[in-house]
Amino acid sequence: MYGRKVKLRFLFIFLILITLILTVFLILKSLEENVVYFQSPSEIKVLSELENKKIRVGGMVKKSSILIKADEVKFIITDFKNEINVSYSGAIPNLFEEGKGVVAEGFLKDRNFFSATKILAKHDENYMPPEVKEALGN
Amino acid sequence: MLLSVIGHYSLVAGLCVGLIIIFFSIKNFQISEHLDAKILSFTFLQFILVSLSFLCLVFSFVFSDFSNETVFNNSHTTKPLFYKISGTWGNHEGSLLLWLLVLTLFIFLFLVKTKKQPVKYKILTLLFQQIIIIGFFIFLIQTSNPFNYIYPTPEEGLGLNPILQDPALAIHPPILYLGYVGSSIIFSSALAATCLNIVSKKWASHIKKWVLISWIFLTLGILLGSIWAYYELGWGGFWFWDPVENVSLMPWLALTTLLHCILVLEKKQILTSWVIILSISTFTLSMCGTFLVRSGILNSVHTFANDPGRGLFILVFLFSLILISLFVFFFFHKSTQNELNNFSWLSKETSIIINNWFMMYFLSVVLIGTVYPIFLDVLSSQKISVGPPFYHKLIIPFLIPFLLAMAIGPKLKWVKSNLEDKFSLILLLIISVLISFFILKIFEANFLINTILISSAAYLFFITFRDFFIKKFNNISQNIAHFGFSLLILSILFNSLFSSEIITNLKVGETFEDLNTKIILKSIEQKEEKNFKSIIANFNIENSKGIIENLSPELRIYNQPNIVTSEADIKTTMMSDKFIVINVVQNQDYFNVRYQVKPFMLWIWLSVLLISFGGLLSLFKKNYE
DSSP states (O other), X not given: OOOHHHHHHHHHHHHHHHHHHHHHHHHHHHXXXXXXXXXXXXXXXXXXXXXXXXXXXXXXEOTTOOEEOSSOEEEEEEOSSOEEEEEEOSOOOTTOOXXXXXEEEXXXXXXXXXXXXXXXXXXXXXXXXXXXXXXXXX | OHHHHHHHHHXXXXXXXXXXXXXXXXXXXXXXXXXXXXXXXXXXXXXXXXXXXXXXXXXHXXXXXXXXXXXXXXXXXXXXXXXXXXTTSSSHHHHHHHHHHHHHHHHHHHHXXXXXXXXXXXXXXXXXXXXXXXXXXXXXXXXXXXXXXXXXXXXXXXXXXXXXXXXXXHHHHHHHHHHHHHHHHHHHHHHHHHHHTOOSHHXXXXXXXXXXXXXXXXXXXXXXXHHHHHHHSSSOOSOOOOHHHHHHHHHHHHHHHHHHHHHHHHHHSOOHHHHHHHHHHHHXXXXXXXXXXXXXXXXXXXXXXXOHHHHHHHXXXXXXHHHHHHHHHHHHOXXXXXXXXXXXXXXXXXXXXXHHHHHHHHHHHHHHHHHHHHHHHHHHOOOEEEOHHHHHHHHHHHHHHHHHHHHHGGGSOSSSOOOSOHHHHHHHHHHHHHHHHHHHHHTTOOOHHHHHHHHHHHHHHHHHHHHHHHSOSTTHHHHHHHHHHHHXXXXXXXXXXXXXXXXXXXXXXXXXXXXXXXXXXXXXXXXXXXXXXXXXXXXXXXXXXXXXXXXXXXXXXXXXXXXXXXXXEEXXXXXXXXXXXXXXXXXXXXXXXXXXXXXXXXXXXXXXHHHHHHHHHHHTOSOOO
């Protein structure tokens, strides 16, 4: 009925459509699972329920709150309205300082306690992550 | 002062020359027996003007002329000469001037080197390229002039971010830009060829050289950035799926795809539309990268200033380029009718199409992972980030068929073929499965997906390795590149499976001990350098076999700007890297120590070099089968 060419072309378009659908489906699904949300200490205070999902918390490192032991670093992240205790064992970036902006990634234990798995590095002393700027601004 | 004036006015003159070129090319296009000599000289003049302007900026940096705002913001008298020069392109304005320089250089080379193509095609390519060049001229002069003047002249500059003061990063931007900008030539010439309807085998073999050149530079540029991130950022990894890395990976993926399907076009005159779409999207992705990085949307070292005006300009410019190219594509492109004639499932072109398919999938994963957070932020002001798990989950499983197709594909012939020596192919497959199974068994890292993945990578490895000996070197460049890729995947896999890491806080004299390793922080010493103070920590590291190694990572406290950086100490051997980096938190006695053993790190770099070397060989070869 149809020539070989037409058949091939249909097959080709069909395959492209299938791959497109599959791709979109796969990507959306893993986005849902692997996305990390950013929250400020104030936002955490008003969370209705605590999920066991990885999040990022950002704000300022509170003055004279850093406490270092052999296997652990403890500090407080504040957005000048609320604060949250963070415990962390891992590598510390160069620009991690009291009174400077910080973003920590990890899991919430409860509304006052955050267990970080990673502290994000900044590259520039004047630079403030936009998220942190906004968290502090509001 | 004088330098700034010369630099600024040669930019303005360059813009005017651009307009003159456009005028002459339109005139020349109507009566087109031969290329007007004026056009060539004006293109050369434009290149000279931009070079002059660039040199003025370089010398402003060398002489620390702080009346120039760019120099003031990014330089300092105590900086070593090498970094004064590299500081020229280590900032927003200078790096754009470099873009422009490479743009004008490439179009000039293109006009000189292209001989056998129709004159109309050359003129049209020049026209499209001039549109891009003029866009960049206006962008530079309007929103980010590198020759802005400050009065009164400051005594001292603000200095260059110390983590940029590094040899690898000093040459990273020029190399990467050669790759990015090379794709602009492909873009212009694809549009020109579409307009004249000469997208043919002849055109393909002519543009293939340009594709190869920009591909090689892009590959090397990414490699340099990655090496730098490895030893300078102190995380001990080579790829973080950071948006800034992703925007350089996306054009690379598109370019690699283009590189492969242009071979199909060259041999069989099919896939014409696909080649054009890829040429357009490669350049668009390069521009997108520039837009995302320069506009301050992505946060990284590359974000020099958050000026919304710049971002807006690039965005408008980008959209008009996309509109022009879409217009050209839909109005001028006539698909050739002999497509899909004598098409067979088992042929080289099918395998290339399959690999293109996977490449496009990888590209869309990276694209969505990079832009989705930006869109979500704009639409719902929700802040999210997409991390490595997302990319790993979506990309790793699909590497398996990708690698297998890469192993089998080159064995097939064009048009129609049977697989020859099936027996040895199957034998090699069995061998690689067995080997990877035993490796994982011995090291007790037995996961199904890893076994399959290592098998397929090892399969590609063995097949390409064998071909070095049995083929009569007629396809050596492709074989080297594929061999390098298999080596890359294998090294990355072993690296991620068998890396180990210890993170601890130590005071001077203290010891950390676990089952396999003993880390002693013996002593620290201080040194004064020209523009920084350094604290060097001496470590003794003893492994389970009792072998002691001395490693001395360093902390640098730069005076201008006042920044602390960590210099990792890395012991590289053929088999593994030992990587140690320290950090200190203000007013505390503890040093934060990060010690990693990373197998096959060196091989990751070497295999990427091998891949680009394959490209280089192909560039110098006349005929390709």
